[in-house]
Amino acid sequence: MLTRSQLSNLLEQHAQPSYRVNQILDWIYKKRVHSWEGMSNLPSELRESLSADFPLRPLSHVLTKGSRDTTRKFLLKLADGRYVETVLIPASPALYGETSDRHTLCVSSQVGCAYGCKFCASGLDGFTRNLTAAEIVSQILLVEELSGEKVNNLVFMGMGEPLANFENLCQALEIITAHWGLGIGARRITVSTSGLVPQIKKLAELSQQIRLAISLHGPNDETRSQIMPVNRKYPVADLFDALEVWNSKKNQKITLEYILIDGINSHIDHARELVQRAKSIRAKVNLIPYNTVEGLPWVRPTDQDCLSFKKVLTNGGISATLRLEKGHDIDAACGQLRLKKEQGTL
Numbered sequence: 001m002l003t004r005s006q007l008s009n010l011l012e013q014h015a016q017p018s019y020r021v022n023q024i025l026d027w028i029y030k031k032r033v034h035s036w037e038g039m040s041n042l043p044s045e046l047r048e049s050l051s052a053d054f055p056l057r058p059l060s061h062v063l064t065k066g067s068r069d070t071t072r073k074f075l076l077k078l079a080d081g082r083y084v085e086t087v088l089i090p091a092s093p094a095l096y097g098e099t100s101d102r103h104t105l106c107v108s109s110q111v112g113c114a115y116g117c118k119f120c121a122s123g124l125d126g127f128t129r130n131l132t133a134a135e136i137v138s139q140i141l142l143v144e145e146l147s148g149e150k151v152n153n154l155v156f157m158g159m160g161e162p163l164a165n166f167e168n169l170c171q172a173l174e175i176i177t178a179h180w181g182l183g184i185g186a187r188r189i190t191v192s193t194s195g196l197v198p199q200i201k202k203l204a205e206l207s208q209q210i211r212l213a214i215s216l217h218g219p220n221d222e223t224r225s226q227i228m229p230v231n232r233k234y235p236v237a238d239l240f241d242a243l244e245v246w247n248s249k250k251n252q253k254i255t256l257e258y259i260l261i262d263g264i265n266s267h268i269d270h271a272r273e274l275v276q277r278a279k280s281i282r283a284k285v286n287l288i289p290y291n292t293v294e295g296l297p298w299v300r301p302t303d304q305d306c307l308s309f310k311k312v313l314t315n316g317g318i319s320a321t322l323r324l325e326k327g328h329d330i331d332a333a334c335g336q337l338r339l340k341k342e343q344g345t346l
């Protein structure tokens with residue numbers, strides 16, 4: 001999957017006229033052909049030579065799991081035999097605090113993950129490799145084809161830490177937002193990170209008005225480090241400095257993601273501290289009751305405790321949502337489906 005400038009350079013090397021660029025972009029991103037052979041207005045030698053080097057579908061469909069509320073999870077196989085997961089959420093009121101017609105796709109950015117957040121199955125098996133830009137974009141193309149739905153909202157919250165795959169993420173974002181590409185508005189794209197401080201500052205320099213979500217899960221170093229090892233490298237104060245930088249460049253509210261884990265980060269004092277943190281960067285908060293992960297010891301608080309936590313935030317003037325459960329019955333915590341497949345238990 002190529003950007004306009006990459007394709008243009010490539011075609012120059014093949015001594016092709018410049019109008020081929022638009023022809024090919026149109027075939028790939030608008031007409032959605034699966035192979036170079038299908039591009040009937042290109043010379044056959046060119047098709048043959050490009051198809052050897054640039055496969056148009058670098059991943060294939062393995063299985064789909066759908067839950068009662070119609071969230072669907074797709075297990076996709078990469079050319080090297082690895083697996084990634086992509087989740088389609090037809091409407092996501094709890095993510096946005098409103099009823100919407102959004103078709104949200106949650107995409108993966110890496111195979112496995114090196115960051116080892118303690119609530120997450122993706123980190124259980126370590127990091128394997130970055131996804132290419134083509135593999136990121138192809139998740140959208142393939143799911144649109146399989147589901148018949150047009151994806152109009154995108155979240156980088158699947159497997160992997162997107163900011164640890166920075167160059168490929170930026171290339172994918174270019175293709176996804178471009179009018180010659182998928183044409184999804186930057187404001188409908190959220191990149192979620194565990195809090196890589198240097199990359200947050202770098203991402204703030206992108207001209208696109210994408211949204212940023214932070215996996216916070218603890219309002220102070222002591223609590224957050226128990227849940228997210230990355231906090232030892234980038235402590236909360238440094239993270240919030242980087243978020244100030246983000247705010248100075250973008251006019252989108254940051255979202256703080258906060259998984260509520262019983263006895264770990266769900267005390268009312270945590271909620272009070274979270275109010276101060278969120279206020280300092282004018283962020284909204286997305287509360288997610290912990291989803292049980294096989295092999296991990298934590299449990300979710302009661303619904304009443306979750307509601308009480310939320311109440312402290314809203315009373316403190318923070319816009320907060322308590323996410324309705326989605327996909328609980330399809331191993332929707334990121335990485336679980338892929339892990340089962342690779343361990344041969346699926």
Ligand code: SF4
Nearest residue numbers: 113116117120123160
């Ligand atoms: S939550 Fe994200 S960054 Fe943390 S281990 Fe899972 S995939 Fe990696």
